[in-house]
Amino acid sequence: MSSHPLLEVERLSVSFPVTGPGLKGLFLKQKLHAVNAVSLQVEPGSVVGLVGESGSGKSTLGRAMLKLEPSCAGSITFDGLQLDNATQSDIARLRQQTAMIFQDPYSSLNPRQTLGEAIAEVLKVHRKCSAEKRASRVDELLTLTGLSGDYKSRYPKQLSGGQCQRAAIARALAIEPRLIVADECVAALDVSIQAQIVNLLLELQRKINLTLLFIAHDLSIVRRLCDRVAVMYLGRIVEEGPTESVFSHPRHPYTAALISAIPDIDPERRLPDTLLRGEPPSPLDLPDGCAFHTRCCFAREACRKGEAPELRGDGNHQYACLLEAGEAERLTDPMR
Ligand SMILES: Nc1ncnc2c1ncn2[C@@H]1O[C@H](COP(=O)(O)OP(=O)(O)OP(=O)(O)O)[C@@H](O)[C@H]1O
Ligand SMILES: [Mg+2]
Numbered sequence: 369m370s371s372h373p374l375l376e377v378e379r380l381s382v383s384f385p386v387t388g389p390g391l392k393g394l395f396l397k398q399k400l401h402a403v404n405a406v407s408l409q410v411e412p413g414s415v416v417g418l419v420g421e422s423g424s425g426k427s428t429l430g431r432a433m434l435k436l437e438p439s440c441a442g443s444i445t446f447d448g449l450q451l452d453n454a455t456q457s458d459i460a461r462l463r464q465q466t467a468m469i470f471q472d473p474y475s476s477l478n479p480r481q482t483l484g485e486a487i488a489e490v491l492k493v494h495r496k497c498s499a500e501k502r503a504s505r506v507d508e509l510l511t512l513t514g515l516s517g518d519y520k521s522r523y524p525k526q527l528s529g530g531q532c533q534r535a536a537i538a539r540a541l542a543i544e545p546r547l548i549v550a551d552e553c554v555a556a557l558d559v560s561i562q563a564q565i566v567n568l569l570l571e572l573q574r575k576i577n578l579t580l581l582f583i584a585h586d587l588s589i590v591r592r593l594c595d596r597v598a599v600m601y602l603g604r605i606v607e608e609g610p611t612e613s614v615f616s617h618p619r620h621p622y623t624a625a626l627i628s629a630i631p632d633i634d635p636e637r638r639l640p641d642t643l644l645r646g647e648p649p650s651p652l653d654l655p656d657g658c659a660f661h662t663r664c665c666f667a668r669e670a671c672r673k674g675e676a677p678e679l680r681g682d683g684n685h686q687y688a689c690l691l692e693a694g695e696a697e698r699l700t701d702p703m704r
């Protein structure tokens with residue numbers, strides 16, 4: 369196993385120029401800070417979950433980490449190679465070794481191509497095998513994702529949602545990526561089908577040592593699938609650590625609130641269910657201090673001013689909150 373993370377970002381920021389109504393109704397050019405100084409490491413062979421409410425910047429971070437979205441600050445290192453001044457061949461290597469899968473598999477497949485044609489095309493473009501071996505590799509990939517080779521003559525519209533997501537995964541695997549960013553890839557599927565796709569991803573992780581950045585809303589799936597989890601709030605990672613540690617001892621009130629909102633939470637746990645109040649502030653007008661203070665029932669004066677709190681902790685489980693450890697314990701056991 370290599371000693372460095374497969375993918376690492378340090379203080380990565382992404383902002384979008386937007387125009388919107390300002391004072392007196394005048395339209396102003398503004399900067400929307402979608403990702404703010406995010407640092408995250410993805411170890412080879414691991415599954416890292418990225419969670420947070422809609423608009424917290426998960427997809428933007430996922431794309432920026434693969435250099436599919438330009439960043440305005442920070443650095444990205446893939447497999448030990450820093451990509452700040454990446455040459456075209458560095459980017460080509462990144463494209464060869466990383467892939468993305470999305471929520472709607474139908475939109476990632478060409479409706480006029482059979483699955484066989486779609487996968488064979490990727491094999492050809494990326495020169496993954498000789499022309500003679502292509503057909504058998506297509507069969508192999510379809511089988512690996514739980515579809516038999518018979519599916520190669522089918523069109524996307526002839527497939528169910530789950531089968532289509534399997535086909536999209538087979539196509540993504542055709543380039544033999546070392547890392548896949550899965551952006552809400554099970555969100556649109558029925559619950560039973562979600563479980564099948566999650567099982568498939570776990571199987572692939574074991575069989576081919578796939579590394580996965582798994583972006584999701586559904587925390588119970590993340591708990592099942594991921595080794596580590598990072599929680600985003602308004603463009604920042606507010607907590608990151610081993611999945612079990614984050615779920616059983618959330619240190620940030622935002623994480624505790626998300627966990628308390630999981631419907632089938634362990635009945636042993638006594639999380640207050642009123643932690644998450646109201647809506648997040650606009651990313652165009654971030655509040656001073658901790659961006660979560662406007663919704664946090666533990667917020668105090670120090671949380672409302674200055675810079676956003678930096679991540680702290682034991683290096684393995686980190687959180688960006690000014691609460692002391694003893695106070696944070698109350699998040700998991702408010703009766704204390
Ligand atoms: N191309 C864009 N131009 C302007 N703003 C954008 C663009 N893409 C994303 N944003 C904004 O950046 C912020 C983060 O968006 P992003 O899609 O990354 O969030 P997300 O966590 O993936 O949300 P969801 O869970 O809904 O998918 C949001 O405020 C969004 O409106
Ligand atoms: Mg998204």
